[in-house]
Amino acid sequence: MGGAQMRIKSRAHAVLTLQPSHQVSTFSPDRFSSHPFVKSAFQRQPVFIWEIQYASASSLFLAPLKMSRSRCVALLLLVLCGAAEFAEACSCSPEHPQQAYCNADVVIRAKVVGRKEVVTGNDAYGYPIKMIQYDIKQIKMFKGPDGDIDTIFTGPSSSLCGVNLESNGKKEYLITGNMDSNGTLRINLCDYVESWESLSMTQRKSLGQRYQMGCDCRVVQCPMIPCSINDPKECLWTDWVLEGTVQGTQAQHYNCIKRNDSSCAWYRGSAPPSKEFMDIADP
Numbered sequence: 001m002g003g004a005q006m007r008i009k010s011r012a013h014a015v016l017t018l019q020p021s022h023q024v025s026t027f028s029p030d031r032f033s034s035h036p037f038v039k040s041a042f043q044r045q046p047v048f049i050w051e052i053q054y055a056s057a058s059s060l061f062l063a064p065l066k067m068s069r070s071r072c073v074a075l076l077l078l079v080l081c082g083a084a085e086f087a088e089a090c091s092c093s094p095e096h097p098q099q100a101y102c103n104a105d106v107v108i109r110a111k112v113v114g115r116k117e118v119v120t121g122n123d124a125y126g127y128p129i130k131m132i133q134y135d136i137k138q139i140k141m142f143k144g145p146d147g148d149i150d151t152i153f154t155g156p157s158s159s160l161c162g163v164n165l166e167s168n169g170k171k172e173y174l175i176t177g178n179m180d181s182n183g184t185l186r187i188n189l190c191d192y193v194e195s196w197e198s199l200s201m202t203q204r205k206s207l208g209q210r211y212q213m214g215c216d217c218r219v220v221q222c223p224m225i226p227c228s229i230n231d232p233k234e235c236l237w238t239d240w241v242l243e244g245t246v247q248g249t250q251a252q253h254y255n256c257i258k259r260n261d262s263s264c265a266w267y268r269g270s271a272p273p274s275k276e277f278m279d280i281a282d283p
Contacts, residue, residue: 090161092190093221094246096237097203098255100192102215104176106144106185107207109196110136115167117156130156134165139172142207145179152177152185161188172196174207200252205270210255217256217264221246232263 114135138148155162177187235256239248
């Protein structure tokens with residue numbers, strides 16, 4: 001099962017750790033029954049199956065149940081298939097920077113000046129909810145609530161969608177994220193978080209009004225050719241199929257802007273769009 005790890009938590013419990021890239025559906029019963037952990041279970045009398053007691057984005061906490069050999073593999077596979085939903089917690093399609101801006105509650109430029117692991121409470125099963133708290137120095141807010149933001153929270157590891165940021169206060173970041181019900185800014189691997197120095201001039205100048213002009217539009221990624229759009233309010237994003245990267249020409253130099261006839265079109269450059277561009281109507 002790729003890099004899946006089975007480790008004993010105690011004599012009565014175990015933890016199955018899955019990475020988001022695992023393809024559980026392609027895992028055969030024969031391969032599964034040869035796993036050292038499962039093989040040892042088969043050698044005991046009676047055979048044990050492991051019941052899900054608690055699940056998170058990357059782990060399943062399991063407890064043994066008595067079970068016949070004939071049903072053991074099938075139910076163990078059922079456990080793994082159920083785990084797939086949690087293992088895919090960080091699966092997300094890449095977003096054009098404009099779409100990321102429009103979808104976020106908060107967009108800021110900031111430095112990270114501190115980092116620590118904190119417990120933000122307990123889940124329904126009594127397990128502590130651990131998060132990484134970054135202390136930040138906000139340089140500029142492009143979108144968000146009144147007042148500066150001085151802390152952001154993320155998962156404790158990349159397998160839990162956590163974002164790893166340098167916390168020595170030297171590197172500046174563009175950070176997009178969303179506020180939770182408590183007014184706390186949370187970020188994850190699906191959010192657009194980039195070093196400020198890696199942004200193009202067009203991207204920097206588009207933060208704010210320019211990207212906001214396109215929030216009634218929708219940037220649609222082309223994952224493979226052929227591809228198309230079905231709505232005049234959409235712009236087709238082809239960086240991946242044409243350049244093999246999501247940080248290509250359209251991401252760095254183009255905005256999808258709503259024109260006066262309510263259609264949307266790509267516009268290149270950091271200068272404001274001309275009246276002629278805004279007045280063009282799609283045929």
